[in-house]
Amino acid sequence: MSPAQAPAPYSLVQVASGAWSVRSLAEGETFHPVVGPAAEAEALYVRQMRLAERAAAVADEFVVWDVGLGAAANVLAVVRALAGTRARLRVESFDHTADPLRFARSEFERLGYFGGMEPFVDALLEDRDVRFTQGACEVRWRFHQGDFPSWLRSPATDVPPPEAILFDAFSPARNPAMWTLEVFQRLRACVGARPATLATYSRSTLLRVTLLRAGFFVGAGHATGEKEETTVAASDASMAGRLLDAAWLERASRSTSAEPLHEPVYRQRPLSAESRAALASHPQFARSH
Numbered sequence: 001m002s003p004a005q006a007p008a009p010y011s012l013v014q015v016a017s018g019a020w021s022v023r024s025l026a027e028g029e030t031f032h033p034v035v036g037p038a039a040e041a042e043a044l045y046v047r048q049m050r051l052a053e054r055a056a057a058v059a060d061e062f063v064v065w066d067v068g069l070g071a072a073a074n075v076l077a078v079v080r081a082l083a084g085t086r087a088r089l090r091v092e093s094f095d096h097t098a099d100p101l102r103f104a105r106s107e108f109e110r111l112g113y114f115g116g117m118e119p120f121v122d123a124l125l126e127d128r129d130v131r132f133t134q135g136a137c138e139v140r141w142r143f144h145q146g147d148f149p150s151w152l153r154s155p156a157t158d159v160p161p162p163e164a165i166l167f168d169a170f171s172p173a174r175n176p177a178m179w180t181l182e183v184f185q186r187l188r189a190c191v192g193a194r195p196a197t198l199a200t201y202s203r204s205t206l207l208r209v210t211l212l213r214a215g216f217f218v219g220a221g222h223a224t225g226e227k228e229e230t231t232v233a234a235s236d237a238s239m240a241g242r243l244l245d246a247a248w249l250e251r252a253s254r255s256t257s258a259e260p261l262h263e264p265v266y267r268q269r270p271l272s273a274e275s276r277a278a279l280a281s282h283p284q285f286a287r288s289h
């Protein structure tokens with residue numbers, strides 16, 4: 001088959017809210033499947049991690065890691081939300097392909113969330129590094145194209161550690177390489193001692209155990225309209241919202257799908273003895289006894 005005849009790997013779908021969203025035909029997954037790109041990004045990342053307030057409170061750059069750039073709905077929602085804030089936003093985006101962003105750019109009118117920022121997206125696609133001002137906010141946005149788990153094994157030294165992580169890979173069943181314990185341990189190591197948060201759409205026990213074992217504090221995240229609950233993790237217990245408690249730990253200990261992925265293969269297993277011991281000694285649960 002010639003390239004001209006190859007099927008487009010992405011399509012647009014109209015989700016329940018009426019908004020349009022990008023769908024990956026290869027993965028069989030819609031990027032923002034129920035409330036649509038803008039509403040999901042605002043609820044899950046912007047409001048839940050209080051990004052505008054936090055960015056306004058730092059004199060220096062406020063650093064966001066955007067894991068799974070995809071069609072850039074999450075980044076553009078963050079920039080829109082910070083436009084009324086005197087802040088310096090630094091976004092480091094990661095994805096192994098630029099194709100969904102190119103596709104979304106070609107459909108920006110129906111997607112509706114680009115908000116006049118198409119020239120900045122074009123510059124990012126062209127140069128991988130763009131600086132612009134949106135309202136009162138100064139933005140620097142870079143795109144690192146490559147396999148994210150591999151990148152984390154030797155992170156580039158010119159990428160500053162994150163204060164907020166938008167974690168938006170495909171689901172663990174489809175995309176297990178992005179959800180391994182090693183990935184989250186390495187992310188936690190990148191954060192170091194600074195106050196930082198990570199939000200993601202999944203509320204699965206497997207993901208939450210993985211975050212706890214990686215050394216994050218973990219809370220039950222807000223509903224997004226799509227999910228009745230999401231997950232927020234933080235390096236500091238005071239930033240993780242409503243912390244998972246002893247009752248959650250008890251349910252996790254009985255779950256048949258709780259053990260982190262130790263390799264990039266999706267498997268559902270109950271907690272191992274090692275994970276049980278790690279959770280029992282995690283400061284989050286030691287605090288609630």
Ligand SMILES: C[S@@+](CC[C@H](N)C(=O)[O-])C[C@H]1O[C@@H](n2cnc3c(N)ncnc32)[C@H](O)[C@@H]1O
Nearest residue numbers: 068069070071072073074095096147148168170
């Ligand atoms: C759900 S989509 C992200 C949607 C995006 N955040 C947005 O706002 O439009 C998941 C993204 O993860 C990327 N991805 C999957 N596996 C990856 C890997 N191993 N390394 C880097 N990116 C990966 C996919 O290419 C895809 O664009």
